[in-house]
Amino acid sequence: MIFERILKELSRDKRTLALVFLAPLLVLGLLYLILQSNTNLSARLGTENVSPNLMKQLKKNSKINLVAINNKRSISRNLKKYHLAALLKQKNQKLTVTYQNADTSLTAVVKENLVKSITKDQIKSIKSKINQSQQELNSVIKSLPTTEQKAIESKLGSKKNGNSLSLSEKYIYGNANSSLFTAIAPVLVGFLVFFFVFLISGVSLLQERTTGTLGRLLTSPVKRQEIIAGYVGAYGLLAILQTIVVVIYAIYVLGINSRGSIWLVMLINLLLALVALSMGLLVSTLASSEFQMIQFIPILIVPQVFFSGMFNLSDMNSFWRIFAHIFPMYYGGDALIDVIKKGAGIENIGIDLLILAAFAVILISINIIGLRRYRRV
Structure with missing residues (x-):
C-alpha cells in the first residue's frame, strides 16, 4: 500500500519527475558542450620584434592567433587592450613571454605551442648551420693546413651556440605553479x-x-x-x-x-x-x-x-x-x-x-x- 501510494504521488508531481529525469540530462549536456569546446581552445598571442623564422613557425599553429604589437604601451595595457593570453617579445636571441594567466587553460595552450614553435625553429636553424658549415669545410679542407681547419671548425661551433634562442617567462597574475x-x-x-x-x-x-x-x-x-x-x-x-x-x-x-x-x-x-x-x-x-x-x-x-x-x-x-x-x-x-x-x-x-x-x-x-x-x- 505504501509503495503504491508513493508511486501515485510521484506520478502526480511533475516537478519531481523533471528533477529526476531532465535535470541530470541538462547538467550532463552543459558539461559536454563546455568541456568539449575546451579541447579545441585557441589563444591570442601578441608578438613584438619576433624574428621572421619564428613567426613562420608560430603561424603554423592553429591554436595560436597572432596579434602584431607595435606601440609603446606597457605589457599589461597591451594584454588588456588586445585581450591577449600572452605577449612575446624578442631582443637579439632572448625571448620574453609575459602571460596574463587570468585563464590557466589559455596559458597552457600558449606554453605548449610556443615551446613547439621555438623547438622547430631552432632545429631548422641548426640544420641550416650544419649544412652551411659542412659545405664551407668541404670547400676548404683540401686546401688548408690542419691547424687552420680546426680554427674554422671552432669558429663555426661558437657561432652556432651563440645563435640559440633563450626563453624567459613572466606572469601578470599568479605564477607558473598556479x-x-x-x-x-x-x-x-x-x-x-x-x-x-x-x-x-x-x-x-x-x-x-x-x-x-x-x-x-x-x-x-x-x-x-x-x-x-x-x-x-x-x-x-x-x-x-x-x-x-x-x-x-x-x-x-x-x-x-x-x-x-x-x-x-x-x-x-x-x-x-x-x-x-x-x-x-x-x-x-x-x-x-x-x-x-x-x-x-x-x-x-x-x-x-x-x-x-x-x-x-x-x-x-x-x-x-x-x-x-x-x-x-x-x-x-x-x-x-x-x-x-x-x-x-x-x-x-x-x-x-x-x-x-x-x-x-x-x-x-x-x-x-x-x-x-x-x-x-
Whole structure:
C-alpha cells in the first residue's frame, strides 16, 4: 500500500519527475558542450620584434592567433587592450613571454605551442648551420693546413651556440605553479555567496508562508512593497555580513591574490547577494514546500556554475554563449575575474555592475507583483 501510494504521488508531481529525469540530462549536456569546446581552445598571442623564422613557425599553429604589437604601451595595457593570453617579445636571441594567466587553460595552450614553435625553429636553424658549415669545410679542407681547419671548425661551433634562442617567462597574475583553486577562486567566492543567500532567503520566506506569518502580514494594512523591503533589508544585512566574511577569508586567510581593489570585490559580491536574495524570494513564492524549493536549484543555480567564468567559453557554440547572458553569475564572474586577476577598475566593470543592479531591480519588482496571489480580503 505504501509503495503504491508513493508511486501515485510521484506520478502526480511533475516537478519531481523533471528533477529526476531532465535535470541530470541538462547538467550532463552543459558539461559536454563546455568541456568539449575546451579541447579545441585557441589563444591570442601578441608578438613584438619576433624574428621572421619564428613567426613562420608560430603561424603554423592553429591554436595560436597572432596579434602584431607595435606601440609603446606597457605589457599589461597591451594584454588588456588586445585581450591577449600572452605577449612575446624578442631582443637579439632572448625571448620574453609575459602571460596574463587570468585563464590557466589559455596559458597552457600558449606554453605548449610556443615551446613547439621555438623547438622547430631552432632545429631548422641548426640544420641550416650544419649544412652551411659542412659545405664551407668541404670547400676548404683540401686546401688548408690542419691547424687552420680546426680554427674554422671552432669558429663555426661558437657561432652556432651563440645563435640559440633563450626563453624567459613572466606572469601578470599568479605564477607558473598556479593551482586549479587559484584559477577558479575569484568566481568561486562569488558563487558561494550567491548560492547560500539564495538558499537561506528562499527557504526562510517559504517557512513564513507555510506557518501563516506571511498570510497575516498580507491581511494587515502593510503594503506589499513594504513587506518585500523588510525581507530584502533584513536578509540583505545578513548577506552583507556573509560577503565581508567570505571575501576577507578568501583574500587574507587563503591568500588569493587580488590585483584590484578589495572594495570592488566587496561591491560585486554584494550585488550578487542582492540578486540571489531577490531570486530566492521569487522562487519561494512558486514553491509550496522546502523540497520544491530545492527542485529549482538544478535549473536556476547549477547552470550558473558553467557560465560564471570557471570554464572558458570562447570556443563554445555562439548560441550557448548568448544563452549564458541570461544568468547573473555570468556578469558577476566576469567582473570578479577582471578585478581580481586583471586589476580592473570600476570604469572597466561598470556595465557588469549595472546589469547586476538591473537584475536585482527587476526581480524585486516581480516579487512585489507576485505577492498579489497571496493577498487575502
